[in-house]
Amino acid sequence: MSGAGAADAFERVADGALRVPLRTQTLPPFTHTNAYVLAADGVGIVIDPGAGDPDALAALRAALAAVGVAAPKGVLLTHTHPDHVGGVDAARSLWPDLQVWAPAGELGRCDGAWGAIGVRHGRRLTLGGAVLTLVGTPGHALDHVAVWWAAQRLLVAGDLVAGAGSIWVGLPDGDVGAYLSSLERAAALDPAVVAPAHGPVRRDGAAVLHVARRHRLAREASLLQALQDGPARIGALRARLYPDLDESAHDLAERTVLAHLAKLMRERRVMHVGSDRDGPYALA
Ligand SMILES: [Zn+2]
Known part of the structure; x- marks a missing residue:
């Protein structure tokens, strides 16, 4: 990725899967949220459009064009933290027929104007002949879904893990027990590629999920030690x-x-x- 212009401001992750880093107000050390464009047979979706400024929209349009999609059929939100939803309004202005999907447990936090449909673990979305399956992965947020493209063993992870460093899990939304279970659930899929919302794409299988789990358990052990x-x-x-x-x-x-x-x-x-x-x- 050269970042020289909108046309190449994305990275190819897998066949029909592009990472589009968008500058957002997010938690340090991160400065960007990765949106993803997934497409097959000319049908595409955008995951987590965290920004809707002209540069962000240009980058998303360029990525969609690169996979043969003029207008995406929908936007999927892994969860509704501001750095993941900042571009939804702009995307809906640009593509009026856009469907918005959000985790059912976070629908109350969606702007009612989006007309978002609540989705849960196991829900399938089709892109032409390709099938995506949503994986319930709460813990970082009240509710959270990751996207599993089984045919490519690709997990679009949202804030389940970061490509480098760790994801914040804290009150009031965070639930460490649910988070640990979600990491196990995702690791059991045995992904080849884990594409996070922050940091680089990971191509070392479930390693990033196992490391995140060990890191959390080590912190718990330190806390018990302190007590x-x-x-x-x-x-x-x-x-x-x-x-x-x-x-x-x-x-x-x-x-x-x-x-x-x-x-x-x-x-x-x-x-x-x-x-x-x-x-x-x-x-x-
Ligand atoms: Zn988040």
């Missing part, structure tokens, strides 16, 4: 798990720790012994 020293409040736990963190990132980090604590409390391994969200928390 071995006695009850602790959320700020102290954050400082133990994320030393040297810039103060501007404290809130995000604490909401990650809270999501881990919520899972451990559900499993009755940790208890809340304080009177507010900040704890203290203790081993059960």
Whole structure:
């Protein structure tokens, strides 16, 4: 990808599958959200159009043209965080017949004007003769779907994983237990290519999914280790798990720790012994 202009501002991921990185306001260290164009037999969809500025639309149009699609039949949202839906209004203006699909559990967060249809695990979408299957993968967001193109063993992963680094899983939307299950569900598909919404496309099979799961379990182990020293409040736990963190990132980090604590409390391994969200928390 040279990025020199709209015509080559995309990367070929697989047959009829293109990654189109769009500049968005997203969580650091990322600066872009990858939209994907999937197409077969002249029928195409756009996944996660996170931006709708003229450059973004030009890049999407160029990618669609490259796979022989003049107007996509729909937009699929893996979830409805702003950096994934920022281009939906612009896309609907450009292509008035566009269908919008969003995870059923996030329909309440969609702009009603989109007329979005709720989709769940197992739902199939066809592109000409090609079949895509949606994979329920909650954890990062209230609800989340990934897209499985079985014939190409391609998983368009949304925010299930990042191509490099890790995906934020924190309260109020995040659910660490659901996230771990979603990683296992996706790994069981045995993808050859994992195409994330942030960072590069991964061509090392399910490795990125396994690494993400181990990373999450290691953080949980660190949290339990910290609680071995006695009850602790959320700020102290954050400082133990994320030393040297810039103060501007404290809130995000604490909401990650809270999501881990919520899972451990559900499993009755940790208890809340304080009177507010900040704890203290203790081993059960
Ligand atoms: Zn997200």
